[in-house]
Amino acid sequence: MIVNALARVVAALNSNRRAGEVAAGVSCAVVLALMPPANLVWVMLFAALFFIKVNLSIALLTLAVLSPFAVLTDPLLDAVGYTVLNAAALQEVFIAWYNLPIAPFTGFNNTLVAGGFLVGLVLWIPVYLLARVFVQLYRNTLRARIAALPPVRWFARLPLVQRVTAWVRWANGFYQRVG
Amino acid sequence: MAGKPGIPRLFPPAIRKQQFERRILKRVALRDERAFLTGLYQLDETENSYRRPDEPDQEQIKRLRAIASAVRHNRGVLQPAKLALIGVVAAVAAAFVLLFADALVERAATRGLESLVQARVEFSQLRVRPLQPGLSFDSLSVANPRKPFRNLFELGFTEVRLDLGQLLRGKLLARNIETREFRWDTRREVSGALPAARTVGPADEPAAALELPRVDQMVSERFAEIDPEELIRSHFNELHTPALLAELGEGMQADLQRYRGDIPQLESRARAAAEQAQSVSDINPGELRSVGTIREAYRTVENAYAEVDGAAAAVQELRDRAEADLQRYREELAAIGELTAADLAYLQDLVPDFRLADVSAIAAFVLPELYEPLNERYEQVLTVWRVVDRLRARERATSPAYRREGRVVEYPARDYPRVLFARIAFSAGDRAARDLYEITAAAISSSPEIVDAPSSVQLTRYDEDKEVAFSAILDMRTGRTDELDLASRFEGYRFEIGERAGMVSFEGAEGRYNLETKLQLGRSSLPTGTIRLAIEDLQLAVPQGDRIAASARDILYSVPRVTIDLELRDGGRFRASSNLDEPFLAELRGVFEERRAAVQHRVADELDRRLSAELQAREQQIADMAAYRDQVHAYLVRVRGHRSEVAAVRDRLERRTAELEDEAERRVRQAAEQARREAEQRARQEAERQIDRTLDRFR
Numbered sequence: 001m002i003v004n005a006l007a008r009v010v011a012a013l014n015s016n017r018r019a020g021e022v023a024a025g026v027s028c029a030v031v032l033a034l035m036p037p038a039n040l041v042w043v044m045l046f047a048a049l050f051f052i053k054v055n056l057s058i059a060l061l062t063l064a065v066l067s068p069f070a071v072l073t074d075p076l077l078d079a080v081g082y083t084v085l086n087a088a089a090l091q092e093v094f095i096a097w098y099n100l101p102i103a104p105f106t107g108f109n110n111t112l113v114a115g116g117f118l119v120g121l122v123l124w125i126p127v128y129l130l131a132r133v134f135v136q137l138y139r140n141t142l143r144a145r146i147a148a149l150p151p152v153r154w155f156a157r158l159p160l161v162q163r164v165t166a167w168v169r170w171a172n173g174f175y176q177r178v179g
Numbered sequence: 180m181a182g183k184p185g186i187p188r189l190f191p192p193a194i195r196k197q198q199f200e201r202r203i204l205k206r207v208a209l210r211d212e213r214a215f216l217t218g219l220y221q222l223d224e225t226e227n228s229y230r231r232p233d234e235p236d237q238e239q240i241k242r243l244r245a246i247a248s249a250v251r252h253n254r255g256v257l258q259p260a261k262l263a264l265i266g267v268v269a270a271v272a273a274a275f276v277l278l279f280a281d282a283l284v285e286r287a288a289t290r291g292l293e294s295l296v297q298a299r300v301e302f303s304q305l306r307v308r309p310l311q312p313g314l315s316f317d318s319l320s321v322a323n324p325r326k327p328f329r330n331l332f333e334l335g336f337t338e339v340r341l342d343l344g345q346l347l348r349g350k351l352l353a354r355n356i357e358t359r360e361f362r363w364d365t366r367r368e369v370s371g372a373l374p375a376a377r378t379v380g381p382a383d384e385p386a387a388a389l390e391l392p393r394v395d396q397m398v399s400e401r402f403a404e405i406d407p408e409e410l411i412r413s414h415f416n417e418l419h420t421p422a423l424l425a426e427l428g429e430g431m432q433a434d435l436q437r438y439r440g441d442i443p444q445l446e447s448r449a450r451a452a453a454e455q456a457q458s459v460s461d462i463n464p465g466e467l468r469s470v471g472t473i474r475e476a477y478r479t480v481e482n483a484y485a486e487v488d489g490a491a492a493a494v495q496e497l498r499d500r501a502e503a504d505l506q507r508y509r510e511e512l513a514a515i516g517e518l519t520a521a522d523l524a525y526l527q528d529l530v531p532d533f534r535l536a537d538v539s540a541i542a543a544f545v546l547p548e549l550y551e552p553l554n555e556r557y558e559q560v561l562t563v564w565r566v567v568d569r570l571r572a573r574e575r576a577t578s579p580a581y582r583r584e585g586r587v588v589e590y591p592a593r594d595y596p597r598v599l600f601a602r603i604a605f606s607a608g609d610r611a612a613r614d615l616y617e618i619t620a621a622a623i624s625s626s627p628e629i630v631d632a633p634s635s636v637q638l639t640r641y642d643e644d645k646e647v648a649f650s651a652i653l654d655m656r657t658g659r660t661d662e663l664d665l666a667s668r669f670e671g672y673r674f675e676i677g678e679r680a681g682m683v684s685f686e687g688a689e690g691r692y693n694l695e696t697k698l699q700l701g702r703s704s705l706p707t708g709t710i711r712l713a714i715e716d717l718q719l720a721v722p723q724g725d726r727i728a729a730s731a732r733d734i735l736y737s738v739p740r741v742t743i744d745l746e747l748r749d750g751g752r753f754r755a756s757s758n759l760d761e762p763f764l765a766e767l768r769g770v771f772e773e774r775r776a777a778v779q780h781r782v783a784d785e786l787d788r789r790l791s792a793e794l795q796a797r798e799q800q801i802a803d804m805a806a807y808r809d810q811v812h813a814y815l816v817r818v819r820g821h822r823s824e825v826a827a828v829r830d831r832l833e834r835r836t837a838e839l840e841d842e843a844e845r846r847v848r849q850a851a852e853q854a855r856r857e858a859e860q861r862a863r864q865e866a867e868r869q870i871d872r873t874l875d876r877f878r
Contacts, residue, residue, distance in 0.1 A: 016253075017252065018253050050258075052258065074583055077585075081585065086588060098592050099592045099593070101343075101348050102348070103348065109588045109589070110587050110588075
């Protein structure tokens with residue numbers, strides 16, 4: 001599964017897809033990782049990954065990698081969320097939201113949900129830009145250099161790797177045709 | 180036109196410059212692919228378009244297809260195909276829900292209620308209204324978890340309107356529930372017990388049953404025939420008389436044994452005394468002429484006397500000891516009478532007295548008939564109590580379940596509990612015609628703290644001359660002492676009881692009763708309350724010759740209304756009283772005292788029978804001891820006789836000695852007188868000579 005995920009990430013990086021699609025996948029994953037799950041906001045954001053053109057493989061892998069470390073940011077997120085949720089200027093808005101029918105399921109009045117969402121939104125653009133630059137750098141420069149490295153060439157010639165690569169290529173083509 | 184077959188339509192031989200650059204080239208992400216396209220197409224400045232000078236080969240066509248696919252993919256930010264797919268899936272799901280919502284909701288409601296009640300719940304024809312949120316069902320039956328073949332209650336057609344806004348907030352808020360039929364405690368054809376797989380959590384602990392005062396049993400036990408033999412046998416070790424009699428018997432037996440050992444000694448002593456007396460009887464003092472002979476005889480007699488006197492003293496000592504023993508035993512036997520009286524009093528005290536403090540005999544007479552229905556209602560209350568407690572437990576368990584929890588900031592809002600039935604109403608019949616059945620429940624919720632009002636249920640039932648009013652207020656808000664406050668009133672109910680044996684036996688009873696109950700169940704879960712039962716028009720058929728039953732009937736007939744008050748204390752224990760307790764107890768007491776006196780008399784007889792044999796044995800021992808004493812006394816008389824004989828010889832010897840001494844004294848005195856006279860004669864003659872000489876000199 002890990003090999004498959006890595007192969008799909010490599011395929012995504014090398015495929016003829018916009019760099020922004022991969023970068024958006026990373027940014028969305030950062031937002032989701034910062035928020036605690038099991039609330040409607042998180043579920044809707046997660047569902048949105050399937051409807052908008054972001055690279056799902058990159059997003060899921062990034063989410064899986066970041067989620068265990070997200071707890072380290074909890075004190076910061078809690079402080080941000082608490083500050084925002086208690087901001088006097090926003091009280092009327094929050095009270096109105098709180099009395100909306102679906103509100104209890106969103107958990108927006110939870111400090112970690114609010115803090116994670118807000119910090120995620122703030123981080124979304126820089127992360128997106130950085131990821132996009134990285135993808136373009138990889139495609140324009142790094143890919144050729146990496147591919148030219150002797151260990152990589154040796155590795156790429158292994159029968160098992162060739163078989164996996166062929167399978168990933170087929171899967172990627174199928175995914176692109178379906179998607 | 181795409182030209183050569185296989186070339187994607189996106190790549191015709193000529194493409195306008197703006198279209199090529201903005202809609203194709205810009206959407207190719209890889210630099211190599213962009214270079215391939217710009218190599219394949221050349222800009223024609225005159226036509227302001229890109230043209231493909233040569234037909235692509237198969238490899239180029241394949242590459243163009245991949246690029247065309249990527250261009251299509253890289254267009255826009257949404258994935259319309261997936262959105263459409265999800266839309267279709269959602270539509271199918273919605274259709275499924277619409278088609279099967281009734282069954283799904285029925286199943287969910289059934290399982291939810293079953294987990295609360297821990298018994299089967301059955302809906303009939305449950306229908307869900309999605310547009311105007313709510314549901315209705317033709318009937319609902321909820322089984323009694325304690326009695327699988329009874330229902331706690333059944334509802335007829337019922338309509339529930341739910342608040343959509345609160346429903347979307349996850350709250351089940353029904354402002355009004357109307358039902359057309361209500362029945363409780365109905366019979367079931369099939370068991371209402373849940374299969375083990377569907378039970379949630381451990382089964383309910385059986386509730387402690389009510390403890391009614393079992394006066395009937397207490398009195399019956401006290402009236403039971405008492406066997407004096409068994410009473411004495413079981414308490415024999417605690418009596419003093421038998422122990423003392425045994426002790427006396429053993430003492431006298433030992434003394435008599437010792438006495439028997441003394442008899443040979445007494446015989447030998449008497450014989451020795453007789454021999455001593457015989458040995459000195461031959462001495463004749465008159466024949467003794469010299470003092471020396473007399474003195475020798477006197478010593479012999481004195482020695483014999485000493486021996487006989489010693490024997491007499493020894494026998495007397497034995498006699499005195501026998502007399503003292505006999506006296507002591509007689510005194511102790513005489514004291515047995517008092518001891519026996521004390522023992523008898525002790526045994527008679529063991530015969531139960533008529534003490535029925537804190538209970539009501541009248542209540543005991545009636546309560547056995549009430550016990551089953553009262554206990555059943557008590558269990559129903561506890562069952563409802565458990566259901567409410569489970570509902571509250573669920574409310575408490577609804578805190579956010581985030582693993583990363585954070586803090587929840589609360590805002591002012593009209594909050595509702597997870598489940599709230601604001602009003603449930605059922606009404607049938609006509610009050611004026613006294614045929615009414617009306618039930619109203621309000622504020623039935625999973626969290627009274629949020630509703631800030633107690634839950635309440637009111638029931639009113641008129642049926643001709645009968646009336647039932649029931650009110651329950653369940654206040655589970657924090658700080659409330661009595662959480663459940665139940666009040667009920669049953670008026671005009673008739674009862675009929677068949678034959679019954681017991682403290683008061685009767686062949687049949689009938690009458691009319693009113694029942695009022697008030698029950699409070701606090702946080703300690705121990706119920707307290709009162710029950711007042713008023714019986715009117717009582718008709719009692721009693722057996723012929725049953726004095727207690729006849730007296731009870733007379734007493735019951737002496738008042739127009741018999742009232743019985745029950746006070747339920749903590750722990751399900753009742754204290755009962757009635758307006759006829761005193762006369763009824765007095766009657767019972769009279770009968771009981773007669774029976775007690777008879778039993779006490781029998782106990783006295785039995786004790787006397789048991790002790791008389793022992794007393795006779797002791798009397799016989801006393802007689803034996805008296806005989807021994809008499810025998811010793813006879814020996815004493817004999818020895819004393821011998822001692823008198825020896826003493827007489829001694830006296831005679833003493834008299835003879837005195838005679839001889841008198842004679843000797845007389846002779847001495849005569850000799851002395853003679854000597855005195857001779858001396859006087861000589862002195863006179865000497866004096867006369869002296870005088871004569873003197874005279875002679877003067878002359």
